[in-house]
Amino acid sequence: AQSVAQPEDQVNVAEGNPLTVKCTYSVSGNPYLFWYVQYPNRGLQFLLKYITGDNLVKGSYGFEAEFNKSQTSFHLKKPSALVSDSALYFCAVRDPPGGYNKLIFGAGTRLAVHP
Amino acid sequence: DAGVIQSPRHEVTEMGQEVTLRCKPISGHNSLFWYRQTMMRGLELLIYFNNNVPIDDSGMPEDRFSAKMPNASFSTLKIQPSEPRDSAVYFCASSSSSYTEAFFGQGTRLTVV
Numbered sequence: 247a248q249s250v251a252q253p254e255d256q257v258n259v260a261e262g263n264p265l266t267v268k269c270t271y272s273v274s275g276n277p278y279l280f281w282y283v284q285y286p287n288r289g290l291q292f293l294l295k296y297i298t299g300d301n302l303v304k305g306s307y308g309f310e311a312e313f314n315k316s317q318t319s320f321h322l323k324k325p326s327a328l329v330s331d332s333a334l335y336f337c338a339v340r341d342p343p344g345g346y347n348k349l350i351f352g353a354g355t356r357l358a359v360h361p
Numbered sequence: 362d363a364g365v366i367q368s369p370r371h372e373v374t375e376m377g378q379e380v381t382l383r384c385k386p387i388s389g390h391n392s393l394f395w396y397r398q399t400m401m402r403g404l405e406l407l408i409y410f411n412n413n414v415p416i417d418d419s420g421m422p423e424d425r426f427s428a429k430m431p432n433a434s435f436s437t438l439k440i441q442p443s444e445p446r447d448s449a450v451y452f453c454a455s456s457s458s459s460y461t462e463a464f465f466g467q468g469t470r471l472t473v474v
Contacts, residue, residue, distance in 0.1 A: 278460045289365075289452060289465035290404075297460060336404065340460065347459040348417055349394060351404040 248273040250339045252352035259327045259359050267322040267355045269337030278340040279320040280349075281311055283333050290336060296320060307331070327359045365466035367453050373472045379441040382469045385434055386455030394463060395428055395438050396452040404452075410436065411459070443473045 249272045259265045271277055278297055282290040294305025301313045311322045320337060337352040366385040374380050386393050393410040408418040413430045421428070425444070430436040440447055450470050454463040 280462055282465075289467045290454075292462045292464065295462050347392070347411065348406060348409050349454070349456070349463050350406060351396075353403045 367466035384453030
């Protein structure tokens with residue numbers, strides 16, 4: 247069964263510093279991977295995805311993620327954090343066509359960017 | 362497009378009452394998901410429809426929960442009878458194919474007292 251793990255409940259970063267939010271996955275076949283962000287009292291917003299191609303994927307708001315097949319990881323990164331990046335971040339995995347195609351989310355990582 | 366539309370945004374009901382949550386997916390999307398979010402359990406997938414057909418309902422917690430998708434533009438999630446432990450934010454999401462991202466509604470915050 248597909249699954250995704252976010253090993254950190256919270257990540258603290260100083261504004262201007264690079265940030266990394268970790269994600270590892272387990273899925274049969276080639277994974278479809280996603281990152282979402284949730285601000286308080288809001289729905290989840292799509293940030294970026296990896297389907298195929300380059301391992302480094304660029305998304306919204308300056309975020310990027312690196313797909314590493316050997317380590318089954320899909321870490322979210324940003325070169326310079328902003329206070330406004332503080333939010334709850336979710337990694338998600340979806341089985342490719344031929345499977346059930348469910349979209350499963352990790353537990354979420356709270357990012358706190360301090361001025 | 363207005364995005365995924367959920368109603369109501371907030372619902373407060375008494376234990377034992379029936380609750381119906383509604384979702385209008387983005388036009389043209391053929392996959393629809395219902396999720397429940399709580400502090401304790403995070404974001405749980407309850408049920409997943411593809412082309413209006415329930416594909417996987419293994420996440421539905423118990424028989425008190427049921428979901429329908431009578432057509433491509435409407436889905437409901439019903440809880441009967443409701444219990445205080447059902448209190449959560451319920452999200453609906455839709456996607457245009459089996460391998461693209463899903464777009465989320467604003468959620469329904471359900472409180473059962």
